[in-house]
Amino acid sequence: MPRRDRGRAAGRPAPWHTLVSVAQHPTSSGPAATSGVPSYRERLWVPWWLWVLGLGLAALGSAEVYLGAPGLATWVPYVVLVPLAALGLWWLGRIRVAVRDGELWVDDAHLPVRYVAEVGVLDAAGKRTALGPQADPLAFVVQRPWVPGAVLVVLDDPADPTPYWVVSARRPERLARALRAAKAAGGLTPGAGSATG
Numbered sequence: 001m002p003r004r005d006r007g008r009a010a011g012r013p014a015p016w017h018t019l020v021s022v023a024q025h026p027t028s029s030g031p032a033a034t035s036g037v038p039s040y041r042e043r044l045w046v047p048w049w050l051w052v053l054g055l056g057l058a059a060l061g062s063a064e065v066y067l068g069a070p071g072l073a074t075w076v077p078y079v080v081l082v083p084l085a086a087l088g089l090w091w092l093g094r095i096r097v098a099v100r101d102g103e104l105w106v107d108d109a110h111l112p113v114r115y116v117a118e119v120g121v122l123d124a125a126g127k128r129t130a131l132g133p134q135a136d137p138l139a140f141v142v143q144r145p146w147v148p149g150a151v152l153v154v155l156d157d158p159a160d161p162t163p164y165w166v167v168s169a170r171r172p173e174r175l176a177r178a179l180r181a182a183k184a185a186g187g188l189t190p191g192a193g194s195a196t197g
Helices: 017-022 048-067 071-092 126-128 172-184
Strands: 038-043 096-100 103-106 109-111 117-123 140-141 151-157 164-168
Touching: 038 172, 048 071, 096 172, 109 164, 117 126, 117 172, 126 151, 126 164, 151 172
Parallel strands: 140 164
Antiparallel strands: 038 096, 096 103, 103 109, 117 151, 151 164
């Protein structure tokens, strides 16, 4: 699967300079990856309270339709709306973030760490800044509102116009450490041979 190009075009101003100052820069210390295990892996699951809210709203909508339908048709809204809500919530939580085999994987997009110039950790306020009016429209952003932290990955790829990635992560410090360790190791991190999305 080809890499989705994400980088910065040569000669273009760096609009992310203020975002880099917002990002905290973690140390490279941290737990080392063990052989055969990716140095970082996470799935951005939907939290339990959003499941309760989503399924509750689907049930409430079904009840509203139920009140106006006679006979056996009363159960049709429940049979349709509640599974659709569950499927939608599952789909929202499908994104996986991993550092393996010398690449940052975010869902099906992947970036070789050799193109990573700088990595910073964004807290909730930094994430709002990174996604606000100062954001570059060419940035690659995968964010989930229920995940407060994120990582800002500034790229150095003259052949690619994307200046940086902003990726939600529940443990952004660990993700940043894993990226730095993979870059320091020459882009090779222990991990499974084939990538799964």
